[in-house]
Amino acid sequence: MPRQVDRSARLETVRDAVVEIATQEGFAAVTIRRVAAHAGASTSVVTHYVSSREELLRIAVRGEVAARRAQAEAAVEGRTGAPAVRALVEWAVLGPGDDGHRFWLALVVGAQTEPVLRQELDGFNRWWGALLARCSAQMAPPPADPAALADALDVVVDGLVLAGFEERAAWPVSRRRRVLDALLVPLGL
């Protein structure tokens, strides 16, 4: 009698394999063959769940991005205005950890050449921009130029992601917090 394999557990294993390979080596290294080997399955098992490499990437990235959204929403819960904006930025900088940031870097780099990654990245950024705009509109006083504030905050977040990889060792939390204070306090955060 064939062993029953739980469909959702199997899919999760496949998704995890995509995320792990992309995080370590970039999305160009993600192939159905590599994912199957990483997940300890045959390629036909993988293609039983997804019809193409593109669908494989979409499912994996969408799952990862949904998890990030849930974390970000939890970080702002119960806060409004400046404390909500600050909590959101702190979550983006301190929450996902080194592997989370490495995955993000891989996603932004991959989106330059892979339309499916671009689409998922755009979707996340639209959601992020809307949440940030909603929280910053509640600031007292409200920002004079909300778009300029949003750009500055995105630069601070992306800067802490990329600068964290410039050196051999990742930046400790205290070092990241010092930069956040230096750049965010003058913005009223």
Next chain:
Amino acid sequence: MPRQVDRSARLETVRDAVVEIATQEGFAAVTIRRVAAHAGASTSVVTHYVSSREELLRIAVRGEVAARRAQAEAAVEGRTGAPAVRALVEWAVLGPGDDGHRFWLALVVGAQTEPVLRQELDGFNRWWGALLARCSAQMAPPPADPAALADALDVVVDGLVLAGFEERAAWPVSRRRRVLDALLVPLGL
């Protein structure tokens, strides 16, 4: 009679090929075979000049990094203190252009797994840190915490590099300048 090929012109073509492939597809895509094809030469021509892929990467990155250093030095020439620091940051953000930033992103990502890239990146960053420290020490008043200022500036530069790739279109200069003003003016720059 064999055609005379100028050695330095040949080497430059090979170096350019490495930089172009790395910029477009990342350093993992740089192989002696790909570089030869890109440069319109045979692999034996490439291996006549470099003994290994590692040496190929080192020569190409070192040449590119030396060009950046010369541009940065030209940007600060004749300036001291805050105007020198601001000129340096503006050069890093506005000088290299999209392909320059794409190359930088590829270098930082590649340095996570390729020791030769890590070595060249470390060398550039030591030089950059020393130049920034020298200019910021001349600020009036001098920064209370020079290391904290250096971290904040590195985050601003890296943030503008990475954020520039989050959307489908690159950020125009005016948008980058607006972020620089919002984040640097409070730092006395």
